Amino acid sequence: MGCKRGAAASGVRKPDHAIALDTPGRLCRSSRLNVSLLLHAPLLYETHCHTPLCHHAHGLPAEYAAVALARNLRGIIFTCHCPLPDGISADVRMAPEEYNTYVAMVAAARDEYAGRLDVRLGLESDYFPGIQPWLDKLHARTPLHYVLGSVHTQTKYYRTHFFHGDWFAFQQTYFTHLAEAAETGLFDCLAHPDLVKNESPADWDFARIRPHIERALDRIAATGVAMELNTSGVNKALPEMNPGATMLKLMCERGIPVVIGADAHRPGRVADGYATALRLLATAGYRETNFFLDRRRQSVPLAEALASLT
Numbered sequence: 679m680g681c682k683r684g685a686a687a688s689g690v691r692k693p694d695h696a697i698a699l700d701t702p703g704r705l706c707r708s709s710r711l712n713v714s715l716l717l718h719a720p721l722l723y724e725t726h727c728h729t730p731l732c733h734h735a736h737g738l739p740a741e742y743a744a745v746a747l748a749r750n751l752r753g754i755i756f757t758c759h760c761p762l763p764d765g766i767s768a769d770v771r772m773a774p775e776e777y778n779t780y781v782a783m784v785a786a787a788r789d790e791y792a793g794r795l796d797v798r799l800g801l802e803s804d805y806f807p808g809i810q811p812w813l814d815k816l817h818a819r820t821p822l823h824y825v826l827g828s829v830h831t832q833t834k835y836y837r838t839h840f841f842h843g844d845w846f847a848f849q850q851t852y853f854t855h856l857a858e859a860a861e862t863g864l865f866d867c868l869a870h871p872d873l874v875k876n877e878s879p880a881d882w883d884f885a886r887i888r889p890h891i892e893r894a895l896d897r898i899a900a901t902g903v904a905m906e907l908n909t910s911g912v913n914k915a916l917p918e919m920n921p922g923a924t925m926l927k928l929m930c931e932r933g934i935p936v937v938i939g940a941d942a943h944r945p946g947r948v949a950d951g952y953a954t955a956l957r958l959l960a961t962a963g964y965r966e967t968n969f970f971l972d973r974r975r976q977s978v979p980l981a982e983a984l985a986s987l988t
């Protein structure tokens with residue numbers, strides 16, 4: 679993985695195998711083939727994108743899939759916002775009774791793109807203390823390929839319960855919850871893992887919060903859970919990817935695997951910023967990027983990943 683103390687670090691899951699390329703007609707059979715054969719082979723997935731069921735994303739799964747195909751991705755994993763009980767932040771997510779519709783919507787796109795693009799079902803699930811039993815049941819309802827864990831600091835529910843007027847305290851709470859999320863075992867990867875910096879950019883002082891981040895990263899590294907490099911951060915209040923470059927380096931030092939995702943809420947953002955993200959990973963010391971299929975981590979060397987993008 680590069681700069682790490684280890685693939686190494688205890689508890690870090692190793693990829694099951696080098697990426698197996700098995701979509702007929704588009705791909706070589708093995709990543710062990712000469713690199714020159716892979717230069718234009720699709721390798722990457724959009725790992726984080728949404729559907730209209732969350733009320734703030736636009737476009738049907740097939741429209742996202744069309745962009746993924748045009749950008750020479752190997753596949754796309756839908757990870758819409760999970761349903762929650764008791765009307766919690768219901769305005770930005772599917773209702774519990776819509777979950778089957780979500781599953782069917784992704785399945786329809788999978789059928790439509792069969793043989794051309796690998797369309798998979800995932801979920802972006804909110805973490806906050808007390809929600810574990812609900813998510814345990816939800817994740818067991820139907821097989822998921824990838825589960826993102828998110829601490830969404832901007833929701834009314836989260837703000838109401840955890841913001842008490844002190845931004846620095848709120849930031850500390852966020853990173854504590856991020857570490858707790860990893861330790862639940864519910865998630866493959868933690869989404870946009872410094873999202874809280876956008877809540878009040880003027881109160882984001884990396885040097886000040888760094889010890890808290892490092893403690894959280896130590897806990898996360900011990901679980902083997904991956905963390906996301908979310909390219910949509912450049913469009914947020916503090917315009918840089920989530921996480922920023924220094925935190926990414928701290929993650930690399932701990933051997934934490936990274937998954938790139940665009941967090942697309944409209945088709946045009948599928949794989950947006952991927953080339954920049956791959957270069958950021960290299961700068962941080964990483965040698966590979968990752969994605970999950972069947973909830974198992976797959977790795978792709980950075981140079982091959984970059985060459986595969988159109």
Ligand SMILES: [Zn+2]
Nearest residue numbers: 728732734943
């Ligand atoms: Zn969203």
Ligand SMILES: [Zn+2]
Nearest residue numbers: 802828869870
């Ligand atoms: Zn999110």
